[in-house]
Amino acid sequence: MSSGPSVGPIKSTESLILLRSSFGSKKLSYMLRCSPCLGHPALSILDDLLRQGLESIVNCSLNNHQWLQAALPIKNGGLAIRRVMSLASSAYLASAAATLGLQTSILATRAASSDDYVEEMMEIRKDTLPTTELPPAKQGTWDRPLIERDVAEICQHSEGFINSARLEAVRSPHSVDWLNAMPVEACGLVLDNEAVRIAVGLRLGLSLCGPHRCQCREMVGEDGYHGLVCRRSQGRSLRHHAVNDILCRALTKAEIPSTREPTGLFRADGKRPDGATLVPWERGKYLAWDATIVHTCAASYITHLSGKGESAAVQVANRKTLKYDGLPASFIFQPLAIETMGRYNPSALSFIGEIGRRTSTITGDRRETTFLFQRLSICIQRYNLVAFKGAWREEKPMANV
Numbered sequence: 001m002s003s004g005p006s007v008g009p010i011k012s013t014e015s016l017i018l019l020r021s022s023f024g025s026k027k028l029s030y031m032l033r034c035s036p037c038l039g040h041p042a043l044s045i046l047d048d049l050l051r052q053g054l055e056s057i058v059n060c061s062l063n064n065h066q067w068l069q070a071a072l073p074i075k076n077g078g079l080a081i082r083r084v085m086s087l088a089s090s091a092y093l094a095s096a097a098a099t100l101g102l103q104t105s106i107l108a109t110r111a112a113s114s115d116d117y118v119e120e121m122m123e124i125r126k127d128t129l130p131t132t133e134l135p136p137a138k139q140g141t142w143d144r145p146l147i148e149r150d151v152a153e154i155c156q157h158s159e160g161f162i163n164s165a166r167l168e169a170v171r172s173p174h175s176v177d178w179l180n181a182m183p184v185e186a187c188g189l190v191l192d193n194e195a196v197r198i199a200v201g202l203r204l205g206l207s208l209c210g211p212h213r214c215q216c217r218e219m220v221g222e223d224g225y226h227g228l229v230c231r232r233s234q235g236r237s238l239r240h241h242a243v244n245d246i247l248c249r250a251l252t253k254a255e256i257p258s259t260r261e262p263t264g265l266f267r268a269d270g271k272r273p274d275g276a277t278l279v280p281w282e283r284g285k286y287l288a289w290d291a292t293i294v295h296t297c298a299a300s301y302i303t304h305l306s307g308k309g310e311s312a313a314v315q316v317a318n319r320k321t322l323k324y325d326g327l328p329a330s331f332i333f334q335p336l337a338i339e340t341m342g343r344y345n346p347s348a349l350s351f352i353g354e355i356g357r358r359t360s361t362i363t364g365d366r367r368e369t370t371f372l373f374q375r376l377s378i379c380i381q382r383y384n385l386v387a388f389k390g391a392w393r394e395e396k397p398m399a400n401v
Contacts, residue, residue: 012196013183015057016079020179024050025082032084032091033139036117038124043085050081058200059193065157066204068150076147077154077170079179079200086150089121090142098137161302163205166341169296169311170203173349175342177370177377189378195385198224202341202384214391227391228295228340228384235386236293242379243291243338244274247355250372251277254358262288273324273333281332288327289351291336292316293380296343313337317345340384342377352376 010018024046025032037043051067062070071086072078096103096118103115122129128145130136158167169175178199183190191199201208201224208224220226227233244260251258257278273290281287294301294312301312310318320335327333336352337345344352356369 011183011190012057012193013179013191016054016179016196016200017183019050019053019057020080023053025084025087028084029091032088033095034092036092036121038088038092038121040088043088047083047085050083054079054081058197058206060197060201060206060208062204062206065154066206069154069204070200072147072150072154074176074179075171075173076151077167077175077203079176079203086146087139087143089125090139090146093118093121093125093135093142094137094139097135100135158205162297165297165302165312166202166205169339169341169343172311172343174344174373174377176203177342177374178381180370181374181378189374191378191381192385195382198385198388199381208388212392220391223297224388224391225295225297227388229298230387230391233387233390235383235388235390238386239293239380239383240291242383243293243336243376246372246375246379247289247291247336248275250355250359253362254355255362256281256355256358271323273327276331285330285332287332287334288324289334289336290320290324291338292320293338293340293383296339296341311339311343311345313339313343313345313348317347338376338380340380342380 028046031037051062051070054067054070055062069077070079070081071083072080073082074080096115125145128149130141130145132141136142155164155167158164178191181189198208200206205223207222209220209222211222212220214220214226214230214232216230216232218226218230227235230236248258248260258275259278260275261272262276263272273288276288277286279286294316296312298312301315314337316337317335320337321333324333334347334351335345336348338348352372353369356372359368359372360366
């Protein structure tokens with residue numbers, strides 16, 4: 001009797017989704033809200049297991065501050081692998097506040113507000129209490145002061161322009177859309193294991209490789225950033241073409257025909273934008289766009305003199321706008337600057353959102369904008385790996401003696 005097709009090992013993308021969404025704090029949510037288990041040694045053991053699971057999935061070693069960042073919510077720069085030790089008090093206090101009226105009705109002889117466990121936890125957390133007058137019923141309100149404390153500790157430990165730029169970028173919207181995509185391999189929405197390692201490593205500032213010399217003869221540090229900026233790395237040009245292909249396909253799906261590298265647009269130096277629409281975009285004007293992918297932590301973007309506090313994406317978008325200032329008045333120019341860690345320039349967010357909105361009008365699916373951001377995010381992370389590998393020097397085999 002046939003046993004059916006064999007199932008291969010779970011990939012890192014799927015493992016990371018399961019670790020974030022199906023294990024740890026997600027499984028203990030009911031227990032944490034109903035039991036005063038703050039300080040129980042089993043919580044620390046579970047947190048250690050979660051940390052070991054993450055290290056096993058991404059094949060990297062995390063120090064305490066990197067693990068602290070991984071445990072933050074995604075919007076705060078983490079991976080949403082929440083530590084149960086951190087959530088224990090917030091979950092119980094929120095549950096107690098939400099059921100305070102019911103407890104008072106049931107326990108008429110003893111006010112529910114005199115809960116000894118609540119008073120004990122409030123005393124422990126006297127420096128990290130919400131600023132609201134009444135005890136909030138939402139767990140997120142209790143959790144916010146703890147998150148802010150962790151973020152402050154991470155920022156204090158991560159000194160320097162490079163770490164500041166990294167932490168600022170990973171807190172931006174859409175920086176981790178690749179992790180929220182449904183891992184459907186047939187649709188190209190699954191990153192291979194090494195790409196996941198690089199994506200997580202860039203986000204958390206992990207050591208990705210041993211120091212070595214690039215094929216361009218420059219030294220590559222443990223962070224592996226050099227491959228993302230090296231002009232001899234083939235991944236950079238491939239990534240640029242892939243991003244423009246996604247945009248053209250998205251415009252076609254939105255029933256907006258477009259062309260790549262259009263000819264005939266007046267430019268003094270003869271260069272052309274990456275693409276242009278063949279029908280008016282708005283107010284009777286056509287749209288031309290030019291996409292650029294830049295490394296968040298490149299030296300030219302992170303110094304305190306170069307950008308005056310602006311992100312790498314904003315700096316590049318401004319330069320692109322000046323570069324194509326000579327386009328005909330019948331065209332609207334749209335710069336599309338994406339950083340390696342997923343941050344966009346503000347006008348690009350509006351542009352992609354408008355494509356998604358027009359597509360949703362045609363397909364009836366409100367998730368089109370989300371899907372488009374996810375495809376772009378996966379593309380960026382996939383080619384980050386190609387650029388990273390491009391820094392490895394190819395050793396010529398020794399001739400036989």
